[in-house]
Amino acid sequence: MTFVLHSYPDCASHVVRMVLEELGATYRDEVIDMSAGAHRDPPFLRINPRGMVPVLYDETTGASLAETGAILHYLVEQTGRLAPALGNAKQRALYLQWLFFLSNTLHADAQLQYYTERYVGSDLAEDARPNVHARMRQHFGMIEDTLAAHGGPWLLGDTLSVCDFYLGGCARWSQIAPRHAPLEPGAVGGHPHLKGLLSRLETRQSVIRAFAAEETPVSAYFLAPVRSVHTTDNAG
Ligand SMILES: N[C@@H](CCC(=O)N[C@@H](CS)C(=O)NCC(=O)O)C(=O)O
Structure with missing residues (x-):
């Protein structure tokens, strides 16, 4: 491949x-x-x-x-990797549910947070911000509840999946959004189970290699991240 x-x-x-x-x-x-x-x-x-x-x-x-x-x-x-096996219908359903949530809700709302002006115009952006932030906080809170309920290390429980990497990206973008738009770090890192997942993720060799490949010189990728020198207002 x-x-x-x-x-x-x-x-x-x-x-x-x-x-x-x-x-x-x-x-x-x-x-x-x-x-x-x-x-x-x-x-x-x-x-x-x-x-x-x-x-x-x-x-x-x-x-x-x-x-x-x-x-x-x-x-x-x-x-055939980084998701539950096709034959495991219950886990596979969970995987699909999370992947679609990440794509059509969490990432979409992170974009709304990133590009607020595009959606509501620059005059209304500041007014829209609190509601957008509230939605993002609510999503991370719901993910925390899910992780607490199943007690596993990853979003699907025991199985590391592509969803965990997607969650990591969304967590990062929500905290490095431009200008006055970033969420406070506690909105992500204040959740102990979510913090645990992201800490496990950011110490994986694959993640460390991926950030090194982009010369993103930050130590905390997903938890309290800082904007990289490369980040543009088109990121997210
Ligand atoms: N829906 C797309 C969104 C991807 C996206 O937002 N890409 C950003 C960079 S991180 C982009 O290309 N922005 C350019 C623009 O919106 O003008 C996806 O899921 O891949």
């Missing part, structure tokens, strides 16, 4: 990179310089008309796809 990852440091492509590293996959980067607006240039728009990274190209199958959640599920399907 060889992949090309259309990426930009410290944004959504980072979740895919952590998973590729965890899988031990061979991949190379095609960096889309978002700080220079390359994601809006015709060559990249031909690859992803929505002008967003990540995009993953699978050289083995010829498949190319965007959307973080779809890419993660594609990797699960191709490798």
Whole structure:
């Protein structure tokens, strides 16, 4: 398996990179310089008309796809790893439920937090912020309750899955959002079970390699993170 990852440091492509590293996959980067607006240039728009990274190209199958959640599920399907086995219907259902929640709610709300002006206009952004923050806090609180209830180390319980890496990304983005938009660290790290999961995640060799690959010089990736020098207001 060889992949090309259309990426930009410290944004959504980072979740895919952590998973590729965890899988031990061979991949190379095609960096889309978002700080220079390359994601809006015709060559990249031909690859992803929505002008967003990540995009993953699978050289083995010829498949190319965007959307973080779809890419993660594609990797699960191709490798049979980082998700419960297909035959384990109950756990697999849980996996699908979380993956969709992460993609269509947590990541979507993190984008609302990141790009508030895009949704409500700059005049109303400050007014919208408290509600957006409240939603994000509520999501992390619900995840904490889930982890406390099953007592396992990962979102699905005992099984490490792509969902844990996606959760890590969302936790990070919610705390490094631009200008006055970041959540206070306690909204994530104040939850002991969530903190435990993220601490386990950020000491995995795959995660350490993924951050080193993007030269993101921070020690706390998911818990009380600081913005990396690469982070643009297009991240998240
Ligand atoms: N729905 C997309 C969102 C990805 C996304 O937000 N990418 C950001 C970088 S982290 C981007 O490309 N932003 C460019 C823009 O919105 O103009 C996904 O799940 O992959």
